[in-house]
Amino acid sequence: MVQAEEILKKYWGYNEFRTPQKEIITAVLSGKDSFGLMPTGGGKSICFQVPGLMKEGICLVVSPLIALMKDQVENLSKRDIKALALTGGISSDETITLLDNCLYGNYKFLYLSPERLEQDWVLEKIKNLPLNLIAIDEAHCVSQWGHDFRPSYLKISQLKRFFPAVPFLALTASATERVKKDIIEQLKLDNPTVFQKSFARENIAYMVIETEDKLHKMEQMLKKNSESSIIYVRNRKACFDVSNQLQQLGFKTTYYHGGLSLKEKTKNMGLWMTEKVQVMVATNAFGMGIDKANVKTIIHIQLPENIENYYQEAGRAGRNGEKSYAVLLIGPADVVAAKSQFILGLPDKDFLKTVYIKLCNYFQIAYGEGINEQFSFNLNHFCSHYSFPVIKTYATLQFLDRQGVISFTQEYSEKINLQFCIESKEVIRYISLNPSEEEIILAFLRTYPGIYEYQTAVNLSLIARKSNSSEEQVESVLNRLKEKGIVDYISKNNDAIITFNEVREDEHTINRVSKYLEKQNDLNKEQIEEVIQYVTNHEICKSRFILNYFGEKNTSNCGICSYCISKKEKSINTIQLNELILNLIAEKPISSRELVKITDCKEQELIFALQELLDEEKIIILPNNKYTKA
Incomplete structure (x- = not known):
């Protein structure tokens, strides 16, 4: 049999595996069920891709992340490895064709979402495939205690009945002890070999910094550490605003969020990856599949939803092993x-039902219909139309997505409706006078025969291909x-695609999924409380806090x-500092930033002193954020 190292060298160009990749691959090749807990950047996909290539047959990969599935299939294809993905929005006929191709086309990897396993006819097709490994990414x-629980994952264990001799490999980058045990139980793993890499990242300095002026603090850090950085923000508007503010301070920046077109994402990513800009300002849509070794600083300017997400995002720093900062x-x-935001924004059952019904009405889906129908969607327009709070509605759509009721894919799309307003002979006359535009105009007319009679939805990339032009030229x-x-045309931008995965059954659908809602809400509350503990607890090392959260005990202080x-x-003498502040502001009101410079003390110490003086009512803060004597 071909050695694992030979496969690794041939397709990925590496000479050796990272710990515990080789150990996991050895266990899989011996036919054992395995569980791998490998923190972000640990190379999880190698653990199933290498043995999948070494063994006869097809490796089935179950993943909830459409973008990640597409990315991995594309990367495998670049290496001349045959792989395909059954993502949402693919018709039944096309799915059947793809599964037949899988059986007869010498494919090595089949990626699918867990919701696909709930379709009996898909499961019947899969039962006939020569599977060599089932990987659950x-x-x-699968765990109701996990931060992204999906009931459809509970169906994966039924594959055990049909493939008793095929090993299961469960992989995750973040799981507490409770979640780990639940995964093994829910997937019915048979006495699995457990591989767990420590969550410790000795080269990352976890910093929690209290500040009243985040922009100023970012400026200081980015000047001190001029290497590649990522700044994580909460929403798309903040991406643009923070990027623009930093540019005005002289930094080279770009930004990334789910609402950008693929062209913009690729361009902005390229600028950052090739060091043409120092700073990437992004929402949490950025990071999946990003492997940039020399990221020096990760900055979060708002609290993350949970420790799991924070650990993964912070872990994108320092993959080259050099000291870095989170x-x-x-x-x-x-x-x-x-x-x-996180607690008051949680939906209850009544709000869940209202949003689901309004969503169906919004797209004019009748009761008992709608399965596999796909629509472009603008969240703000939907919320405005029904006077829904945006954050709460977004959380509701995410919940419906995790339950498999809908697929809520946050990808930018641009829809153009076009109609020719003059007679065909006039169009021909125009073409004769403007021959450089002939190919593009004829491509529209040949592709959309009804374009004279009514507004027609057109695909610019298709027209560009047919006319040998770029989309910009079109x-x-x-x-x-x-x-x-x-012509008359209307361009509409949408920030998401919604696919209905089942027929509309209002009461039945909501009653079925709402049983998970309360438990998920309770879990979300627990998780944000842990985040608050992380930032407010001044009695424990930040690295130890994270390690304790993931079940690693007996750890020592990181020192950095x-x-x-x-x-x-x-520490500076607090009494002396308080007296100094009172003397300074007695002359004129002063801001906290000015006080840091004048007193030459640590910002943390100054904030503590100011808070103490405010509590004692010796000073007050003015509307312009300057301090003066009370």
């Missing part, structure tokens, strides 16, 4: 804001035609986090 989704900036109102021609009154550094530094 993002395995924490910084969480926290302002005076951040804890209250986080509770408001858009330019359309704009000229519109200016001259030859914000807690450990604060213990090493000799």
